[in-house]
Each structure stands twice: as C-alpha cells, then as structure tokens.
Amino acid sequence: MAVAMRVAAAGARLGVVVSGLRVAVRSLCSQPVSINERIENKRRAALLGGGQRRIEAQHKRGKLTARERISLLLDPGSFVESDMFVEHRCSDFGMAADKNKFPGDSVVTGRGRINGRLVYVFSQDFTVFGGSLSGAHAQKVCKIMDQAMTVGAPVIGLNDSGGARIQEGVESLAGYADIFLDTSYLFITGPDVVKSVTNEDVTQEELGGAKTHTTMSGVAHRAFENDIDALCNLREFFNYLPLSSQDPAPIRECHDPSDRLVPELDTIVPLESTKAYNMVDIIHSVVDEREFFEIMPNYAKNIIVGFARMNGRTVGIVGNQPKVASGCLDINSSVKGARFVRFCDAFNIPLITFVDVPGFLPGTAQEYGGIIRHGAKLLYAFAEATVPKVTVITRKAYGGAYDVMSSKHLCGDSNYAWPTAEIAVMGAKGAMEIIFKGHENVDAAQAEYINKFANPFPAAVRGFVDDIIQPSSTRVRICRDLDVLASKKVQRPWRKHANIPL
Amino acid sequence: MAGLWVGAASLISAGRRGQRSPHQLMRSAALWTLKHVSHCSRQHLIVSRNLCSAGYDSNEKTFDKILVANRGEIACRVIKTCKKMGIKTVAIHSDVDASSVHVKMADEAVCVGPAPTSKSYLNMDAIMEAIKKTRAQAVHPGYGFLSENKEFAKCLDADEAVRIAREIGYPVMIKASAGGGGKGMRIAWDDEETRDGFRFSSQEAASSFGDDRLLIEKFIDNPRHIEIQVLGDKHGNALWLNERECSIQRRNQKVVEEAPSIFLDSETRRAMGEQAVALAKAVQYSSAGTVEFLVDSKKNFYFLEMNTRLQVEHPVTECITGLDLVQEMIRVAKGYPLRHKQADIPINGWAVECRVYAEDPYKSFGLPSIGRLSQYQEPIHLPGVRVDSGIQPGSDISIYYDPMISKLITYGSDRTEALKRMEDALDNYVIRGVTHNIALLREVIINSRFIKGDINTKFLSDVYPDGFKGHKLTEDERSQLLAMAASLFVASQLRAQHFQGHENSRVPIVKPQVANWELSIKLNDEVHAVVASNSGPAFSVEVDGSKLNVTSTWNLASPLLSVNVDGTQRTIQCLSREAGGSMSIQFLGTVYKVHVLTKLAAELSEFMLEKVVEDTSSILRSPMPGMVVALSVKPGDMVKSVHCKAGDTVGEGDLLVELQ
Secondary structure, eight states: OHHHHHHHHHHHHHHHHHHHHTHHHHHHOSSOHHHHHHHHHHHHHHHHTTOHHHHHHHHHTTOOOHHHHHHHHSOTTOOEEEOTTOOOOOOGGGTTSGGGOOTTTTEEEEEEEETTEEEEEEEEOTTTGGGOBOHHHHHHHHHHHHHHHHHTOOEEEEOOOOSBOGGGTHHHHHHHHHHGGGOOOSOSSOHHHHHHHHOOOOOHHHHHOHHIIIIISOOOSOOOSSHHHHHHHHHHHHTTSOSSTTSOOOBBOOOSOTTOOOGGGGGTSOSSTTOOOOHHHHHHHHSGGGOOEEESTTSSTTEEEEEEEETTEEEEEEEEOTTTGGGOBOHHHHHHHHHHHHHHHHTTOOEEEEEEEOOBOOSHHHHHTTHHHHHHHHHHHHHHOOSOEEEEEEEEEEHHHHHHTTOGGGTOSEEEEOTTOEEESSOHHHHHHHHTTTOSOHHHHHHHHHHHHSSSHHHHHTTSSSEEOOGGGHHHHHHHHHHHHTTOOOOOOOOSOOOOOO | OOSBEESHHHHHHHTTOOOOOHHHHHHHHHHHHHHTTTTOBOOOOOOSTTTSOOOOOTTSOOOSEEEEOOOHHHHHHHHHHHHHTTOEEEEEEEGGGTTSHHHHHSSEEEEEESSSGGGTTTOHHHHHHHHHHHTOSEEEOOSSGGGSOSSSOOOOOHHHHHHHHHHHOSSEEEEETTOBTTBTOEEESSHHHHHHHHHHHHHHHHHHHSOOOEEEEEOOSSOEEEEEEEEEOTTSOEEEEEEEEEEEEETTEEEEEEESOSSOOHHHHHHHHHHHHHHHHHTTOOSEEEEEEEEOTTSOEEEEEEEOSOOTTHHHHHHHHOOOHHHHHHHHHHTOOOSOOGGGOOOOSEEEEEEEESEETTTTTOEEOOEEOSEEEOOTTSTTEEEEESOOTTOEEOTTSOOEEEEEEEEESSHHHHHHHHHHHHHTOEEESSOOOHHHHHHHHHOHHHHHTOOOTTHHHHHOTTOOOOOOOOHHHHHHHHHHHHHHHHHHHHHTTOBTTGGGOSSOOOOOOOSSEEEEEEETTEEEEEEEEEETTEEEEEETTEEEEEEEOOOSSOSOEEEEETTEEEEEEEEEEOTTSEEEEEETTEEEEEEEEEHHHHHHHTTSOOOOOOOOTTEEEOSSSEEOOOOOOOTTSSEEEEOOOTTOEEOTTOEEEEEO
C-alpha cells in the first residue's frame, strides 16, 4: 500500500500549489478554507484513481484508465461526473484504513454526449482494487441507470473489473445482481476454478479472450485492435441507435442519393446455383455510402447481421452468407439472427433481410443440439417484429428456412425476388432424389423441375413475393418502401410478455 | 490468319498450313505468314467520343454478319464499328463470360466452352460450329487468341533453338509464337540461357495460349520499340499510318504507348513508313497490320516482325489520323480499295494510351490481381478521353484471362496537353475491388525522363532499379495530402452530428463546439500535428506550422472528391474511412494510408501495444493469385508443412509452405 501513500502525498502537493494560487479567491469565499482544500484534495485524488503507479501499470498492459476511456468516448468537455466522493464502506481486512479508501471507489460514473446526443456512462477503474465490484461501486452504477431510465437515455458500461470484491462478501453480490444484465464477463469462473472442477488446463486467453468470445462463444459482439479503436467504433455504433425504445431510429444526414441505381448487382449472383458469392458485397452496394457496421462478424458467419443506413435512416440488416456453409441456417446462426432481430424490433429499427438460404444444416449434431428449438427463435423473432420489414430473395429460398427468413408468411411488409430467385421446397437435385428415386429419366424430370420451380414465378403468382425486381433497382425500392413504412403501426393485444422459445 | 477471315472455309484452310523449317520461320515469320493469308484482311475498331470521326458510307455494302472471335475490350471495340457500319455481330463467349459486356453488345452470342481459353476462345471446333450456326460471313479475331498465327511455327527442341540462336547472334529473344502480352518471353545471352528460356517459355506458352511453339529473334539492348501501322487493300495499295512509340514496357509487355513518337523526325518516319509499306506490298497484305522496329539511339532501325492483326495500341493511331481501323479492315476484306492516299494521312495532335491492368505495380511492376469490380467509373466525362473497355461495374477479373481492365487514351493538340489530360483521367478513374496499376502509369507519364522523351524499353528498370514504390511526395504535396485528410476527417465528424428532425427530438441535441480541431496524422510512420478549422465547406488547415486553405463539396458518398488546396485543383479518392481513424486516400495516383486521431487520442495511443508483425522468414505466401503448377518439396525436406498441392487455385497471400 506504499503506492497509495505516495500518490496521496503527490496529490496533496498538487493541492498545495493550486491553493497557493487561489489565495485571493479563497479570501472572498464564505466556506472555511479547510473544506475547500479538502474538496480540492478529494477531487484530485479521485482523478488519480488507484494512483500513478497503478495508472502506469495499466498503461503498460496497453490499457487506458477509466477516465481516459471516458474522455475518448464522449464529446470533448461534455462529461458531467457524479458520485466522485463515494467511498466503499467495508471495514473488514483492514479496508477501513485511509490508504484503502479511494474517492469514487472503483468506478467512474456520469453523463455526457456522443455527437451531441445524451448518454450515461460508467467506466470501471481497474487501478482501484482491480475494478472490483463493491457495494458502493454497484450503487453508483445503479444510480446513473435509474437516472438514464427516467430521462430515456442509454447507458454505456466500460467494463474492466476482476469481479466481486471478495473482502465485501455478500454486499458486493447483491450489487452484482443489480447490474448483472448490463455487464459482460470474460468468464464466469477463471482458469484456476476450471482446473479444480473439471481438470481442464486452459489459459485466461483461451478461456475468455477476445478471440474465444467473438468466434466461438458468441459472448462478445465485436473485438477491436485496442482501446482507442474500440472507443472510436463505439461512438460510430452509438450513432446508429435511438436514445431509447421510445424514440424512432435516427436519420443522419446522407450524401448518397436514395435513387442511386446499383448496376453491379445485376451480375453478382453467379449463374451456377452452387457457386458462392459474398452477400456482404450486396449489402455494401445497397446501403448508404457502403457503410455497414457488422455485429458478430466472426461468429456463425453463415449469417450476417449488422447496422447500416438507407437514405440516412438506421436499418438492421440480416443476410444469409452463401460463402459460409452455403448460407445454411444452423443453431448458432439462428440464435445470432434472432437476438439481432429482437434488438432491432425493440429499438424501432427497420429490418432489411437478404435471403439466399438452401435450408437448415442437417446432421445429428444439429438435431441433438435442438436446431428445431433454436431455429424457432429466429422464426419467432421475425414474426413478432413490428418494425418495417423488407425482404429481398437473391437466390435460394428453400423449405423451412425460406419461411424463417422474414418471409411474407411472417408478415413481411415488402418481399422482393430477384430474377435469380428460386423459391421452392428444396433444390432440384434433392427433389429428384425423393420424387424420382430409382427412375431412369431423372435428367428430364430435373429439367422440368428447374423450369417449374427454380425461378421466382411460383412464389410471385401466389403473392408470396410482392414483385420481381431488377437487382440494380434494389436500393431505390427499399428506400421508397421505408419512407412509406415509416408510419407503420401494429397493435398487439396486451400481454405480460411474449413467449419466445428460449 | 490473323486478319479478318472472310468465310468459314478460309479459316479452316488457314489452320492447316505451315510446315516450314524453323530456320526460315525465325527469320521471316511475318512474311511467311502473310504469303498464306493474302486473302485475309484485318480490322480494327475505334471508339467513342468523336475522337475518331471516320465516316461511314451506307452505300458501301460489306458484310451482313461478322463473328467476333474474341472477348473483352477488343470484342467490344470491333462490335462498335460493326454497329456503325450496320453489320450484325455474333459474340462468342466462355460460360463464365455469359453476362459480360461484349456478349450484351452483340446481336447474337454463342457459348463455345468453359472458362479456360484452350477450351473456349481457342476451341476451333466450337467456333467453327458457331460460325456455321449463325451463318456469319466473316470472322474478326481481334488480337490475341486466334489472331495469333498458330501455323507458322513448328515444333523445335532446345538444341535447335541453340543452333538458331547462335546463327542469329546473341542476345536473342525467345517468345511464344501464339503469344503477346509478354507471356512466354525470355531473353538469352548464351547457350545455357537459351536452353532455360526455351524450356520456360514453352511451358508458359502452352499454359497461357495452348500452343508451345516459339520464335527466336535478335534482341537489341536498350532499344526503342517503334512500330508503323500499315493498311493495305486487295488492289495492290498500301499506306503507312505513322508510328507508335511503345517503349515503356515491363516484362516485354507494353504499358504506355503514344503516337506520334517524340523521337522520330519526319525523314526517319518516312523511311520507316516506306519500308513498312514496301513490306506489306511485297506480301500483298490486305488489311491493317503493324510493322515493328527496334530503333537505336542513332535512329538506326531494325525490322523486328510484322503483326498481321489489329494491335492493342491501335487507338492512338486512330486518334491522330482520324481513321477507324476496324472499319477499314472490314472494307478491304470485302474488296473495296483504300479511300485514302498517303498524302491524306495526317498527324493531328498527340495521343497517349495507358494500359490499365488489374495488377499490383509494387510487385515486379505488375503481378496480376483478381477480384470483382465493386465500383467502376470511367473518366469519360473529361475532354479528350477515350476508354476502350469490355467491363462494367460488377465484372469479374479472373485468373482465366488477361487482367487488362481497359485502355485509357487521351488526346490533345500536343503532347503536353495529351499528357495533362492523362493525369486528370487517371485521377478520375474509379476502380474498386481489384488492385490496379494506376499509380505506376501516373508516375511514368509525369517522370521527367519520359516527358523529355528519353525512353527505351528498359525505362522502368532504369528509373526504378529497386522496384516501383509509388509516388514520392514533395513537401508541398505532403502538406496538401495532410490538409485534405484532416478536412475530410473533420467533415465526417461534423456530419456525424447532423440528424434529421433533431430540433423535435425528445432529448435535445447539444452539439459540441469545437473551434479548432487539433489532430495528429500519421503518414508513412511520421506523425504530423495538424490544426483544422472550418467555416462551412472552407477549411483552414495548419500543417506542421504552415497554413493551407482547403475547399470542396465534402460529399462523403462520392468516390471522387474534387478539392481546391490553396488554389490548386486536386482530385482525390477516399478508398476507405474507418471509425478508428484509418483512411486510404488515392492522391496523385498513389494510395496513401493515413491515420487521423484527435490530439488526445494520439497522446493516449502511445500506450497502445504494438501489433505483433508476422514473422515471414519461415513461411512462403503466394505473391499473386494463380494456380499451383508444380510442387517440388514435401514435408520433411527443408519444409515443415505444405499447404497446397499441384493444381490448387490459390489467392494472393495464401500460405503455401512453412519452412523448418
């Protein structure tokens, strides 16, 4: 704790220098000098968190401090801090000693602006007891959350914490429960606990590193190069979202004409239906300024989800990715898609769905894992969503997976097919193996099947798609539809909450 | 055979000729060829934008229907002239080219096979079938593919090659008879190099052209490559249409061409032209052809070969003479006499052609790149610009065909104007999705040696002995780039605060008031302090202490941005702009990566850990997309692991082999 001592001394020295300069001011003040000085000292101590040594240690790890992070996240000069003087209340294990008290404790909280828009923020301070969660820490976080709730503004949490403060025992656990939903953990139990329970040898990075959580577990939505990159991207991301579920999706100034034709889309779908192409190319071409903020880009890559804008208005994009597993839906992609669709619906963000799906992924792993259950989540999410829903079928839309992907049957508002669309129960080859098993003239039958079903007409004549559109006109069609659908209203009968198949 | 074939029969008969001794062949390939194609003619076409205003006489009936046995820009080029002349066209295509531009332009199209050229564009049986089926009366082969005479060369072995090379005298050049485009070419200085060159060239020729036959010819060191365009008819007339200077080459493939040549005086020009015409007349050549010469520093010229076909670089000749070469080819093929006399052939102004390739100029002046043109916009809105291309937004540049994107031609009253227009055209050319060579082209045309006309076929390796590294910014240019990057950054930051209807928003927006944006911009590992402030679209930017005024529309959606920096008009392209501050800006042809951070973020970025750079000393990655032809190692012999096998298609940067 020598560290804390030295820093406190440094803080005091600074305080003295400043107070020396303020003699004239002080003499005019009605407050007793000692109080002003104490305020000043506390503020300075709070600004240093766990002290210079720990700040340096944090920097050495390539990490920024809680306050540095806030300064990059928010518009310059917009941060208004609260609870700078809050301290922890623990007295066990010598925690009551002055050297173990830090004004503000292990979290910095307050409000500020991102591109002028209001946001509440808490940023855990790893330099104070490893950012661990004390009762005071939890109380500070809950306070700004409550305030955010009353004004209808979002909360951003910057987490950098070792976990619950062990010295505090049950009080900190109560705090956990309060903010549990708004924190994401790198792991529930660390490598040591894993070793003692399951005898697995695993490093911290393997167990809960960025790569694990963005590629395997799906716990984290994006990983960034470093703190600065992450915070810049967070500002960018924030601009896509409304302040609350009560507000419409924001419309940012747009330089990209809404009637721009996209000729490069007319040739993007390969002639052979088994050949892959990159659905992200289509998304980039259609959306404003080729800007697409992809969520979970490295997890369940057979489905693409993310935010973009159409004529300035935020939209959520869902697309099958033919490049990965032919764009089949499986457990992970269904859950990824469902979560995203519900997020968009919760925050009034219209959904644009690009469909090229040959079906659900077959196999025991999928069936035993409950693909029916998980696939139902995506179906349910689309069906329940009341935001504007525009769907474009670029190629395959086979079987049950077709239904799931924001089809007309799930109350899509505008459902379009490109001329290359094939809306059918299954592909021609698979159908032949079932209908004409053992027959001789399968080729002729297959040709007939392709002629009859491997095109957009069967769906179009039944009204399952509203129109067959030229790919180059996709952007203008979507932009016009969204203009009209801006006033869409759907009344649902009251219920406590919907019953998504979890 | 390489001309315009009239009638299907001649195509077949042409294909059966050609048993000559290699010796004669090497000496007189073009002559020999021409003797057998006297009834064949050649055509070329022109293009757009009134640069070439060759008239068309609708009373002069030629053909009803021509089959264009080629793809890409040259097929489009030929089809355009056919359309102008009221001739119906038939395109042939491979399956992957089914929706390409030349297929859409033609009146009819026939698929002649799968992607590999040997199975489609060189597939004689399928093309014959297409001719029969469509009843085309003539075939225009363009250049490359069938236009290359496959008959005049005969199989020879390495010993014969050495014997011939000795006879000619070293150095010699060994090249694919079917080729062009620098593929399958080797220079040999002695017997051993001849043997090696023979082996490599025939392999390369076989895989690229489906024909492993070779030519051996005298190689003149440090020459200029200047060629004379000739045009003959079936009545014994022939013209020379001035010269083209084609000295800027890499790996023996032309990159920048111009007409006329800055090097020739009218006397030399006439001497070369008259020799070329004499040659054409001697072989009764009746089409458009090219007589290539090497010219040494004393203006001595040496006959190289005659190309009995339309050349890639023919547009520069069309620009300065006003002739439509394809149209003339079609006319004379039908038997009409030439419409011009030698005295009618002018040199009007100056024309420059840049071959825009999908390739990476930073690797050996250009290793092929592949990809899909996610965005594509030709600079045809500018004056004096002609673009011959066969692609459109969304087109694929594949490993199967030549990676040429287009031929960019600019034309002006003199060389200076033509070159200035080329600079602008290159700056305004939007090509996204594939790596391209615009940086190299732009550097060549502004190089002081090039401007003086001090060029030869070794220009690139002389000027860039350590390889091409992109444009080297002067101090002023660097300040301009930084000022534009800063303005662009601030413009996008300000735009991020502009929301529609925010006045009515439930929670009011409080825009941050920043009078001076203090920024830190990293360029080429150097960090520059930049302060920007704006009043509307006008920015005042202080870069390393000096002030610049920057104005633009700051349209963040447009691929091109016209920016005025202290009175100088610049066209830049912002290729990418990431939230983390990274930007790629194409400026003066070269793409610069800049990293823009606020001063605060830059200070804090000092604490960020350096990303670990991959250790490439023990791994081998593919330098370019392509196919693995052979693999001579297996795990255990010097290498730890092998990640490919013969026949694999690999992308650029793919891991091939890990060394021990």
